[in-house]
Amino acid sequence: xxxxxxxxxxxxxxxxxxxxxxxxxxxxxxxxxxxxxxxxxxxxxxxxxxxxxxxxxxxxxxxxxxxxxxxxxxxxxxxxxxxxxxxxxxxxxxxxxxxxxxxxxxxxxxxxxxxxxxxxxxxxxxxxxxxxxxxxxxxxxxxxxxxxxxxxxxxxxxxxxxxxxxxxxxxxxxxxxxxxxxxxxxxxxxxxxxxxxxxxxxxxxxxxxxxxxxxxxxxxxx
Amino acid sequence: xxxxxxxxxxxxxxxxxxxxxxxxxxxxxxxxxxxxxxxxxxxxxxxxxxxxxxxxxxxxxxxxxxxxxxxxxxxxxxxxxxxxxxxxxxxxxxxxxxxxxxxxxxxxxxxxxxxxxxxxxxxxxxxxxxxxxxxxxxxxxxxxxxxxxxxxxxxxxxxxxxxxxxxxxxxxxxxxxxxxxxxxxxxxxxxxxxxxxxxxxxxxxxxxxxxxxxxxxxxxxx
Numbered sequence: 001x002x003x004x005x006x007x008x009x010x011x012x013x014x015x016x017x018x019x020x021x022x023x024x025x026x027x028x029x030x031x032x033x034x035x036x037x038x039x040x041x042x043x044x045x046x047x048x049x050x051x052x053x054x055x056x057x058x059x060x061x062x063x064x065x066x067x068x069x070x071x072x073x074x075x076x077x078x079x080x081x082x083x084x085x086x087x088x089x090x091x092x093x094x095x096x097x098x099x100x101x102x103x104x105x106x107x108x109x110x111x112x113x114x115x116x117x118x119x120x121x122x123x124x125x126x127x128x129x130x131x132x133x134x135x136x137x138x139x140x141x142x143x144x145x146x147x148x149x150x151x152x153x154x155x156x157x158x159x160x161x162x163x164x165x166x167x168x169x170x171x172x173x174x175x176x177x178x179x180x181x182x183x184x185x186x187x188x189x190x191x192x193x194x195x196x197x198x199x200x201x202x203x204x205x206x207x208x209x210x211x212x213x214x215x216x217x218x219x220x221x222x
Numbered sequence: 223x224x225x226x227x228x229x230x231x232x233x234x235x236x237x238x239x240x241x242x243x244x245x246x247x248x249x250x251x252x253x254x255x256x257x258x259x260x261x262x263x264x265x266x267x268x269x270x271x272x273x274x275x276x277x278x279x280x281x282x283x284x285x286x287x288x289x290x291x292x293x294x295x296x297x298x299x300x301x302x303x304x305x306x307x308x309x310x311x312x313x314x315x316x317x318x319x320x321x322x323x324x325x326x327x328x329x330x331x332x333x334x335x336x337x338x339x340x341x342x343x344x345x346x347x348x349x350x351x352x353x354x355x356x357x358x359x360x361x362x363x364x365x366x367x368x369x370x371x372x373x374x375x376x377x378x379x380x381x382x383x384x385x386x387x388x389x390x391x392x393x394x395x396x397x398x399x400x401x402x403x404x405x406x407x408x409x410x411x412x413x414x415x416x417x418x419x420x421x422x423x424x425x426x427x428x429x430x431x432x433x434x435x436x437x438x439x440x441x442x443x444x
Contacts, residue, residue, distance in 0.1 A: 214440035
């Protein structure tokens with residue numbers, strides 16, 4: 001029994017990946033993107049409790065992938081219409097022994113072991129921790145009147161895994177859904193918890209567009 | 223005589239590129255990054271007035287590159303300690319016939335012809351225009367007390383070329399320098415001008431870290 005669990009959120013339908021299908025199944029050096037993420041958490045803890053939230057129409061494809069890449073037994077749950085609902089469904093299937101839960105995007109294959117370790121470790125101390133990276137380009141805020149420059153040093157790009165003490169995450173997901181819940185940190189924050197920031201790894205990009213897949217392949221070669 | 227001018231800002235010393243030297247001279251498929259940017263503006267207008275702002279210690283290297291890649295005659299000026307001072311120096315060497323000026327990062331080799339056309343065209347109508355792209359990841363604002371989620375839909379990543387009517391840009395650069403002047407839009411905005419936003423191209427990334435060079439190479443293959 002491990003005290004760690006990870007929810008792998010694979011809600012995507014690939015609408016931004018053109019004809020290439022859902023991004024979490026795209027091949028990166030002959031291995032689907034989602035397999036990299038799962039393998040990295042297994043490297044962190046071979047006994048980690050893994051729950052994958054996936055749209056039902058992709059369940060069979062995932063089972064085939066799981067078999068081909070010899071993934072250990074894991075729990076599959078229906079992905080909801082939003083990330084919030086996917087995570088809520090997954091939380092019902094987490095093993096009771098899990099004290100700490102990571103929520104990770106299936107489309108982030110290049111998360112480093114150190115990012116996983118640091119984020120879990122900070123969550124164990126503080127209750128809620130997420131990896132972030134700095135922004136290297138200029139940023140503007142827009143509104144109905146136009147736009148204004150903001151200082152990019154005051155902002156951070158949020159990555160996953162977002163890690164929480166199980167009790168905190170479960171309590172936070174009892175809230176009613178609002179569209180502002182775009183990641184787990186916003187849900188947990190809305191339940192009056194403070195979010196601790198840890199440095200992510202720059203390569204931990206989210207595969208959104210086809211060119212992100214090219215970058216990920218280059219980073220794997222590097 | 224063209225009514226267009228472009229200032230290519232190549233101030234970098236490569237401190238974030240490890241031992242690989244300044245990013246604007248890094249090789250992308252055997253051609254230095256800066257050459258791509260210059261060639262794209264020549265494709266837009268073969269007679270465009272080109273001024274390159276470069277640290278003096280790199281002038282000889284650039285002259286060699288310029289000869290090897292058969293670049294047309296262009297003006298070289300000393301890059302200052304900041305982007306503001308580089309552009310200010312360059313503005314003194316712009317030909318009087320130039321009615322519209324683009325300021326472009328030498329480290330953005332993948333700007334599209336359409337981004338150049340759209341931005342110049344919007345600047346001709348409105349006085350000041352910059353290309354921007356949406357943010358695909360969650361964003362947080364940080365302060366001394368911690369951090370809070372912000373809506374990424376309210377923000378845009380700023381690219382170059384930033385395009386202006388010559389008179390507006392020259393007037394704006396008469397202001398005294400403040401550290402908030404991180405790009406030309408902030409300078410022009412501080413002189414009470416409105417900045418018009420146009421869609422940039424997603425591939426128009428800034429080469430900052432070595433892995434950006436890998437992505438750029440992949441995008442060129444695509």
